Amino acid sequence: MSSGSLLRVAVGPRFAAPLLDYLAPAEGPVPPVGGRVSAPLGKGKRTGFVIKHLDASDVPAERLRPVLEVLDAEPLWDPVTLEVLRWAANYYCHPLGQVLAYALPQHLRRGGQLPAPPSFWRACGKALGVAPELPARAPRQRELLEQLLAAGRGGLAERALASRARDWRRIVRILEEKGLAESFEREIPEPAVMLREEPLALSREQSAAVNAMPMDRGYACHLLDGVTASGKTEVYLHLVEQVLASGRQCLLLAPEIGLTPQLAERLKARFRVPAAVLHSGLGDGERLNAWVDARAGRARLVVGTRSAVFVPCRELGLIVVDEEHDPSYKQQDGFRYQARDLAVMRASRAGIPVVLGSATPALESLLNVQRGRYTHPRLTKKVTGSRPPLARLVDLNRHPPEHGLSAPLLQAMSEQLESGSQVLLYLNRRGFAPVLMCPDCRRSEECSHCDARLVFYRRRDLLLCHHCGARRRPPPVCENCGSPLQTIGRGTERLEEELQARFEDFPVARMDRDNVRGRRRLENILGGIRERHYRILLGTQMLTKGHDFPSLGLVGVIDADQGMFSQEFRGPERLAQTLVQVAGRAGRRERPGLLVLQTRFPEHPLLRQLLKEGYGGFAATALDLRRRSGWPPYAHLALLRANAPEAASVREFLEQAIGVVPQDGSGSAVEVLGPAPALMERRRDRSHAHLLARSSSRARLQEYLGRWIPAVRKLPCRRRVSWSLDVDPAEIG
Ligand code: ADP
Ligand code: ZN
Ligand code: ZN
Numbered sequence: 034m035s036s037g038s039l040l041r042v043a044v045g046p047r048f049a050a051p052l053l054d055y056l057a058p059a060e061g062p063v064p065p066v067g068g069r070v071s072a073p074l075g076k077g078k079r080t081g082f083v084i085k086h087l088d089a090s091d092v093p094a095e096r097l098r099p100v101l102e103v104l105d106a107e108p109l110w111d112p113v114t115l116e117v118l119r120w121a122a123n124y125y126c127h128p129l130g131q132v133l134a135y136a137l138p139q140h141l142r143r144g145g146q147l148p149a150p151p152s153f154w155r156a157c158g159k160a161l162g163v164a165p166e167l168p169a170r171a172p173r174q175r176e177l178l179e180q181l182l183a184a185g186r187g188g189l190a191e192r193a194l195a196s197r198a199r200d201w202r203r204i205v206r207i208l209e210e211k212g213l214a215e216s217f218e219r220e221i222p223e224p225a226v227m228l229r230e231e232p233l234a235l236s237r238e239q240s241a242a243v244n245a246m247p248m249d250r251g252y253a254c255h256l257l258d259g260v261t262a263s264g265k266t267e268v269y270l271h272l273v274e275q276v277l278a279s280g281r282q283c284l285l286l287a288p289e290i291g292l293t294p295q296l297a298e299r300l301k302a303r304f305r306v307p308a309a310v311l312h313s314g315l316g317d318g319e320r321l322n323a324w325v326d327a328r329a330g331r332a333r334l335v336v337g338t339r340s341a342v343f344v345p346c347r348e349l350g351l352i353v354v355d356e357e358h359d360p361s362y363k364q365q366d367g368f369r370y371q372a373r374d375l376a377v378m379r380a381s382r383a384g385i386p387v388v389l390g391s392a393t394p395a396l397e398s399l400l401n402v403q404r405g406r407y408t409h410p411r412l413t414k415k416v417t418g419s420r421p422p423l424a425r426l427v428d429l430n431r432h433p434p435e436h437g438l439s440a441p442l443l444q445a446m447s448e449q450l451e452s453g454s455q456v457l458l459y460l461n462r463r464g465f466a467p468v469l470m471c472p473d474c475r476r477s478e479e480c481s482h483c484d485a486r487l488v489f490y491r492r493r494d495l496l497l498c499h500h501c502g503a504r505r506r507p508p509p510v511c512e513n514c515g516s517p518l519q520t521i522g523r524g525t526e527r528l529e530e531e532l533q534a535r536f537e538d539f540p541v542a543r544m545d546r547d548n549v550r551g552r553r554r555l556e557n558i559l560g561g562i563r564e565r566h567y568r569i570l571l572g573t574q575m576l577t578k579g580h581d582f583p584s585l586g587l588v589g590v591i592d593a594d595q596g597m598f599s600q601e602f603r604g605p606e607r608l609a610q611t612l613v614q615v616a617g618r619a620g621r622r623e624r625p626g627l628l629v630l631q632t633r634f635p636e637h638p639l640l641r642q643l644l645k646e647g648y649g650g651f652a653a654t655a656l657d658l659r660r661r662s663g664w665p666p667y668a669h670l671a672l673l674r675a676n677a678p679e680a681a682s683v684r685e686f687l688e689q690a691i692g693v694v695p696q697d698g699s700g701s702a703v704e705v706l707g708p709a710p711a712l713m714e715r716r717r718d719r720s721h722a723h724l725l726a727r728s729s730s731r732a733r734l735q736e737y738l739g740r741w742i743p744a745v746r747k748l749p750c751r752r753r754v755s756w757s758l759d760v761d762p763a764e765i766g
Contacts (some may be wrong), residue, residue: 038056038057039054039055039056039086039089039090039346039401039416040054040055040057040070040083040085040099040100041084041085041086041088042055042070042072042079042081042082042084043084043128043130043131043133043134043246044072044079044080044081044130045073045079045080045083045130045134045142045144047225048081048082048126048130048133048134048139048233049126049130049131049678050746052130052231053072053074053081053102054092054097054244055070055072055085055097055098056098056099056100056102056463057099057100058099058102059099061103061283062103062106063086063106064083064100064103064104065083065105065106065108066085066115067082067108067109067110067115067133068103068106068107068109069080069081069082069083069105069141069144070082070100070101070103070104071101071102071104071144072098072100072101074321075299076394079112079473080104080132080144081130082129082130082133082141083254084129085288086131086360086415089576093232094194100108101593104144104146104450105147108715109133109141109147109328109345110328110344110345110722111349112378114344114345114346114571115183115381115385116382117342117375117378117379118132118133118343118759120378120382121214121368121370121375121378125368125369125370125758125760126671126760127349127369127370127758131367131368135340135343135368137185137324137503138288138317138320138321138324139293139317140321141321147219148321148322148585150153150193150218150325150329150331151192151218152185152190152191152216152217152218153188153190153192153217153218154181154189154191154205154214154216154217155184155185155186155188155189155215155217156181156182157212157213157214158550159213160181160213161213163213163455165272165589169412171203171207173200174204174207174208176198177194177197177198177204177205178207178208178214180197181208181214181430185207190613194611194637197219202478204439209481212513215641218680227304227305228274228303229301229302229303229305229562230301230302230303232267232270232274234265235268236264236755237418238264238411238413238414238542239264239268239271239412241261241590242257242268242411242412243268243301245273245387245410246386246388246408247271248272248275248276248350248351249275249278249279250386251384251385251386252383252384253386253408254377254380254381254386254387254389254406254676255387255388255389255407256357256389256398256407256408256409256410257271257388257389257390257391257410257411257412258389258391258392258394258409259391259411259413260392260411260413260414261392261415261614261618262410262416262417262581262617263392263412263413263414263415263416263417264409264412264416265355265392265454266296266299266355267312267416268412269388269390270287270299270300272351272386273285273304273334273351274303274304276350277304277333278369279350280333280350281333281349281351281653282333282334282347282348282349282350282351282352282386283334283335283339283350283352284335284341284344284346284351284352284353284376285300285334285335285352285354285355286336286341286352286353286354286362286376287336287337287355287356288338288339288340288355288361288362288578289338289578295353295581296336297310297336299345300334301337304332304333306334307332307333307334308332308333308335308336308465309322309323309324309326309327309335309336309344310323310336310337311323311324311330311335311336311337311338311340311341311344312338313338316551317362317616323344324345324674326346326682327346328346328347329347330348331439332345337369338361339361339364339372339749340361342372342376342379343375349383349385350383350384350385351388352376352379352386352387353388353390354372354373354376354387354388354389354390355390356390356391357389357390357391357398358391358393358394358395358398360763362413362453366757369758369759369760371761372649374761376389377389381384389407389494392613392614392648393609393610393613393648394652395606395667396606396652396655396666397665399652400656400666401707402665404458406552419625419626421616421625421647422588422616422619422625422627422628423625423626423628423630424628424629424644425627425629425630426630426632426640426644427442427629427631427632427635428632429632429633430633434631436522436523436528436535437460437528437591438531438591439503439631441629441633441694442589442629444618445587446536446587447587447626448588448625449586449587450539450568451555452586453584454580454584454585454586455562455565455568455569455570455586456568456569456585456587456588456589457576457582457585457588457589457619458528458532458569458572458588458589458593459572459573459576459577459588459589459590459591459611459615459616460523460524460525460571461573461574461595461611462522462523462573462575462592462598463488463525463526463546463573464488464489464497464524464525464526464527465490465491465520465523465524465526465527466488466520466521466527467486467521467522467523468486468489468522469486469487469489469496469507469520469521469700470518470521471511471513471515471516471518471625473511473514473665474513476512476514478496478507478508480498480500480501480503481503482498482716482717483498483500483713483715483717484499484713484714484715484716486498487499487715489520490526491520491527492526494506494507495507500713500716500717501718502707503715506753507678511518517687518730523549525543525545525547525572525573526543526547528591529541529543529727532569536568537684539568540561540566540567540568540569541567541568541569541570541571542567542569542570543571544562544571544572544573544576545573545575546573546575548574555652559580562582563583563596563597565584565687570582570585571645574611575617577611577614578613578637581616585618586626586627587619587626587629587655588616588618588623588626588627588628588629589628589629589631590612590615590624590630590631591631592631592632592670593608593630593632593640594632594633594634596608597634597640598748600712600766601712601765601766602659602664602765603652603763605639605655606641606652606655608654609643609651609652611644611649630644637655638654639651639655640726641655661744663727663729665761667679667729668727668728668729669727669729669734669759669761670725670734670762670765671725671726671738671760671762672723672725672758672760672762673687673690673723673724673725673726673745673756673757673758674721674756674757674758674759674760675687675710675721675755675757676719676720676721676754676755677719677720677721677753678718678719678758679720680722682753682754683708683720683722683754684722685750685753686750686751686753686754686756687708687722687723687724687750688708689709689748689749689750690748691705691708692742692747693744693745693748695737695740695741695744702728702730702733702734703726703727703728703733704726704727704736705724705725706724706725706726706727706729707722707724707725708723709722709724711723711744711766713766719755723765725765726741728740738758742758
């Protein structure tokens, strides 16, 4: 059997293993790898991806069936993106068919046709002067021809024609038959950059950064390390301009574009070129158009969240990953990939530069700088020249807080508010109180589905589980002993009430996921903040994400200890990043801002160092700790997670998984720890546990997983649990 006529296909709807072998159709070209086919399955048919061309199959020839239809004459992805997808499937041990399906817009995933490029119509040369001669009984032909003539050689898009005449297609066909009009596919636009606005003149630091990142010398990874408002985005825009001018596309990734659309807006304000913006708020049709435009090279700018790293581009010249440290670049379910890491991989395969930007780079990225893999251009000053905020630790042991606010913080707030500034308070805890407890028997209200306390919401008179969403009415008194219940601690809902009572003249804007649902509401609140209707801003993590608050004079961190004693190995890094990002909101104009951190551990070395030396100093120590304790980025991890209603099934599965760990050869380079229960063992009525594989060598771990995971897939008790592998996990719990 000749090579190429045998196909290995991942068949939908789940596209998971096992892959099936088929014959290529007897007639016509062999379907390409990375293209779709319609394949018979049992009595029905399914869409599948061609994963491989085979020389031989283990299936006896008489049982091989031919695919029914070839859906794509060419691969859906450009060769580099397809290679990245393959690499990712292999690296993250995820079935390639599922990876390919994940990377497609829904319409294509379901077997729909790749839309043809938009067509245009224009008048032919011989139509000049003809319009008046068209028969008087054909006024609509005349009208349409006149419109085409007016549009010139560029013609009109079919979409535009459809909006002008109901019956346009029939009419334009008549004109075509008469040789008066023709359809054509618009060429890719000229590479000339069309600037909508003048670029800003760069500061000396910005120019140095731009010069340190050549756009015409192939692959290089640059970690653009710049404090908040140092003009990183402006640097991206200058690089993008160079790349567009050389006739190439730019791909820019941002975390959670639904909440932070600034990047896309600034690009559109600067460049008059077609852009495709991909984010979760798009409808299926819009997403498909954006994807198709990027693939065809019609969109010169492609902006999106993490999954945009898989969008095919015809002639990519640059990838930018903004806020590269942001945890949302890691997909946390299904196909668990790290989009920043894949962006670097994609750039290296494509031979193009990649820029990772952040005010608080991930420790991984900083280590890559140390090892000489990334360059490290830095922006140390705010563009406005304002100095970094003056920071102060407030020891809560010495200044016991009243309603969560210590006397020094209260005083700083009053001063700022009286002088007309805005004040931001950061508290990463939603609800009224995290605990509702009986003071006599110490019983607290817990979720019956999770190992978690229920959060009390007073306004809604509700107990809510933040892990599974379970809700119930709080009991009037302790169900155990009848004593009245007490709230312990405070969340944003409570602090909001307390602030409003204390600062009556200064309206409070609360930004958290309970209060701000959806884009509209967010825009409203942000508008109220810009117009300075709100004077006190109170919020969770949501506040730290890129929003600009120009008249902010003070940032108060209500509880700096939250997270410092986290059991997660990335806990301190995340805390430091959050504190620095929150602090960056203060003093964006002339005056330096003020940062007040409330803590019960003012001697904590992490906090001290962060305050004294900034994020860079903190990162150096944190890296040293990771090195000495053997955690990433000095070690490489893979977490095999499992859950089931019964703890026993989980245990049995993980024990069996240990039983099949590869023993020979490189086995000793990888250690497997566990089974260990998850930090929250019981969640959503299921018991969670894991095994942790760790190695100092990424290659060894990969090789190990390549032998281990296929064996795990065959374990007899795998069907009784839900399990997944997480390579380079963001967290262990
Ligand atoms: P970052 O991305 O580092 O937070 P931005 O690029 O958003 O910083 O810059 C912060 C502010 O400074 C923006 O309002 C931007 O328009 C302005 N800005 C940036 N670079 C310059 C410059 N060279 N000259 C004048 N204003 C600038
Ligand atoms: Zn009680
Ligand atoms: Zn729960």
